[in-house]
Amino acid sequence: MPELPEVEVVRRGLANWVAGRTVADVQVLHPRAVRRQPAGAADFTARLIGTTLGTAQRRGKYLWVPLAGTGAGFSLIGHLGMSGQLLVQDPSVPDETHLRVRLRFTDGGRELRFVDQRTFGGLAVEEAEDGDPEGTPLSIAHIARDPLDPRFDDAVFSVALRAKRTTVKRALLDQTLISGVGNIYADEALWRSRLHYDRPTATLTRPQTAELLANAREVMTAALAVGGTSFDSLYVNVNGESGYFSRDLDAYGREHEPCRRCGTPIRRAAWMNRSSYFCPRCQRVPRARSGG
Numbered sequence: 001m002p003e004l005p006e007v008e009v010v011r012r013g014l015a016n017w018v019a020g021r022t023v024a025d026v027q028v029l030h031p032r033a034v035r036r037q038p039a040g041a042a043d044f045t046a047r048l049i050g051t052t053l054g055t056a057q058r059r060g061k062y063l064w065v066p067l068a069g070t071g072a073g074f075s076l077i078g079h080l081g082m083s084g085q086l087l088v089q090d091p092s093v094p095d096e097t098h099l100r101v102r103l104r105f106t107d108g109g110r111e112l113r114f115v116d117q118r119t120f121g122g123l124a125v126e127e128a129e130d131g132d133p134e135g136t137p138l139s140i141a142h143i144a145r146d147p148l149d150p151r152f153d154d155a156v157f158s159v160a161l162r163a164k165r166t167t168v169k170r171a172l173l174d175q176t177l178i179s180g181v182g183n184i185y186a187d188e189a190l191w192r193s194r195l196h197y198d199r200p201t202a203t204l205t206r207p208q209t210a211e212l213l214a215n216a217r218e219v220m221t222a223a224l225a226v227g228g229t230s231f232d233s234l235y236v237n238v239n240g241e242s243g244y245f246s247r248d249l250d251a252y253g254r255e256h257e258p259c260r261r262c263g264t265p266i267r268r269a270a271w272m273n274r275s276s277y278f279c280p281r282c283q284r285v286p287r288a289r290s291g292g
Contacts, residue, residue, distance in 0.1 A: 004058075004060065004061065004146055004148065004179075004180030004181065004182075004185070004220055005185075005220050005223035005224040006080075006223075007058055007060075007061050007062075007063060007080065007180070008058055008148070008224055009224065010063065010080070010086055011056045011057070011058045011063055012056075013086075013088065014056035014063070014065065014086060014088075014112075015055050015056045017088040017110060017112075018053045018056070018065070018088065018105075018112055019053060019054060019055045019056065019065075020052065020053070020054075021052065021053055021105040021106070021107060021109075022050065022051070022052045022053075022069075022105060022106045022107075023048045023049055023050065023051050023052075023053070023103055023104070023105060023106075024049070024104045024105055024106040025049065025102075025103075025104040026044070026045040026048045026049055026101070026102070026103055026104075027045075027101065027102040027104075028041040028044060028045060028100070028101050029099055029100055029101065029102070030100040030101075030116075030119065032100075032119040032122070033100035033101050033114060033116060033119065033121075033122050033123060034101065034122060034123055034124060035122055036077075036122050036123075036124040037123075037124045037125065043125075044123070044124065044125055047067075047074065047125040048067070048076065048103065048125060050069055051067040051068060051069045051074075052067070052068040052069050053065045053066075053067065053068075053076070054066035054067065054068060054135065057075075057134050057135065057136070058146075059136065059140055059143050059145065059146070059179060060140075060143050060144070060146050060175055060179025060180040061079065061080070061179070061180060061182070062077065062078075062079055062137075062140045062143065063077070063078045063079070063080075063086070064076060064077040064078065064126075064135065064136070064137055064140075065135075066128065066134070066135030067125070067135075073127065073128035073129075073130070073132070073135055074125055074126065074127055074128060074135075075125070075126055075128050075135040075136070075137050076123065076124075076125055077123070077124050077125075077126050077137045077139070077140070078114070078121070078122070078123045079121050079122060080116075080121045081116065081118065081119075081120030081121030081122070082118050082120045082121070083098075083116055083117040083118040083120065083121070084114065084115070084116040084120070084121025084122075085113075085114070085115040085116065086112065086113070086114055086115075087112070087113045087114075087115055088110045088111070088112055088113075089110060089111055089113055090110055090111075091104070091108075091110070091111055095113075096113065096115045097117075098115050098116055098117045099113055099114075099115050100114050100115065100116050100119070101113070101114040101123055102114075126138060126139055129141050142176060143175050143176065143179050144175060144176055144177055144178050144179045145178075145179065146178065146179045146180035146181070147178060147180070147181070147213060147216050147217045147220070148180070148217065148220060148221070148224075152178075154210070154213060157177070157178060157209075157213065158206060158209040158210065158213070160177055161177065161178075161201050161204065161209055162201055162202060162204050162206075162209060163201075163202075164177070164201045164202075165201075165202065166200075166201055167197065167198045167199060167200055167201065168190065168195055168196075168197065168198075168199045168200075168201050168204065168212070169186050169187075169190065169197035169198070169271070169276065170272075171201050172186040172189070172190075172216070173186060178216075180220070181216055181220075183252070183274050183275075183276075184249070184252045185216060185219055185220055185223070186216075187251045187252045187276060187277045187278065188215075188219040188249060188250060188251055188252060189212060189215045189216040189219055190212070190251075190278065190283065191250050191251035191277075191278065191279060191282070191283065192215035192218070192219065192250070193208065193211050193212045193215050194282050194283055195208070195212065195283060196278060196283045196284060196285055196286055197269075197271065197276045197278060197283075198285065198286055199286050200286065203286070222248065223248075251266060251277040251278060251279070252277045253277065254266045254277060255267065255268040255277060259279040259281065259282060261279065261282055262279065262281050262282055264279055264280060264281040264282070266278070266279055267279070267280050
């Protein structure tokens with residue numbers, strides 16, 4: 001599933017290509033793509049036609065575009081799920097096999113297409129928080145800001161992290177504590193911080209918490225610079241291009257390969273129906289726990 005860098009790459013593309021454009025027509029080609037719209041596809045279409053798209057915003061892995069011309073505050077919200085793609089295409093480009101939703105604009109230029117092979121993602125028009133200049137949809141207002149957000153509060157995060165009665169990787173994936181960090185970048189930040197994924201958060205010192213947050217920012221910023229991480233053809237930016245950060249991963253996906261710091265083979269452990277990758281020498285198992 002795309003994580004913060006991948007979604008941010010898409011957000012930037014939307015901000016560049018669709019901001020300020022007015023919707024002329026909407027086609028919903030698969031009902032599952034708008035299943036989060038309570039009144040269905042016809043309501044989704046009616047709420048979009050005639051509106052002008054604002055600058056795309058992001059909270060963690062969620063994208064939304066504020067809508068002007070709706071009277072009350074509404075936004076077009078999108079979640080990419082496992083395979084969703086938001087593509088900006090010339091109208092002459094043939095439809096993609098898994099095209100689900102198409103937006104055409106009054107200027108007759110490039111159209112916005114939502115393509116989703118597995119249909120786990122989706123679009124909806126939602127009411128925004130009252131008076132929120134970002135137009136944050138109500139359904140995601142509870143999600144914490146992410147570490148690349150200038151309004152992210154490091155001090156509040158540090159206190160909340162160490163107060164959690166959980167383990168550090170679980171905390172990194174808790175979207176009410178910090179958003180945008182998924183399995184890949186959690187493993188990468190923990191490797192850089194020399195912390196085992198099962199380390200209890202209560203045992204972390206303030207300097208360790210600060211270092212972990214700095215490493216999370218560093219690895220996601222590096223991934224963002226090269227378009228994110230793509231392991232297959234499903235994640236692409238709005239121009240259909242893949243990211244290249246998978247070549248620079250230090251832990252994730254490198255089972256049996258030597259740790260780039262000490263040479264010990266990287267291990268993979270089953271974790272919450274996923275995998276955790278770590279160096280058994282650099283990231284030692286916490287004494288109070290066993291396994292993994």
